[in-house]
Amino acid sequence: MYTVELYKADRRVKSGERLVKKVDHSTCDRLAIYSVYADQYPAGKGYRYEIHETMVTRSSAMTGKEYEERYDTPRSCSPSSELYWSM
Numbered sequence: 001m002y003t004v005e006l007y008k009a010d011r012r013v014k015s016g017e018r019l020v021k022k023v024d025h026s027t028c029d030r031l032a033i034y035s036v037y038a039d040q041y042p043a044g045k046g047y048r049y050e051i052h053e054t055m056v057t058r059s060s061a062m063t064g065k066e067y068e069e070r071y072d073t074p075r076s077c078s079p080s081s082e083l084y085w086s087m
Contacts, residue, residue: 001026001054002033003071009046017048024054061085 002025010018025033033051041047055068058080067079075081 001028002030003052003054004033004037005050005052006037006041007048007050009048020047 004023004025006020006023007017008020009016027033030051037049037051041049052071054070056071057066057068058078059066060079061082062079062085069078069080076083076087078084
């Protein structure tokens with residue numbers, strides 16, 4: 001499973017680009033996803049996209065056990081960080 005983050009160039013924001021949408025795809029073929037976004041959202045029109053694996057394997061800071069979580073889980077919500085256990 002992959003997640004695509006689509007960005008558009010925008011000089012009104014400090015970073016110079018804004019997040020347009022975030023889409024989850026259930027397919028396991030990264031090249032198919034790449035070809036779809038390359039055709040629909042060309043870089044010449046100011047688009048940029050990132051393709052991430054949706055679920056990543058991490059280990060808990062306290063117990064050491066491995067578990068899966070989304071790649072974009074905030075640090076304060078992830079058992080793999082000390083911040084989670086100190087709150």
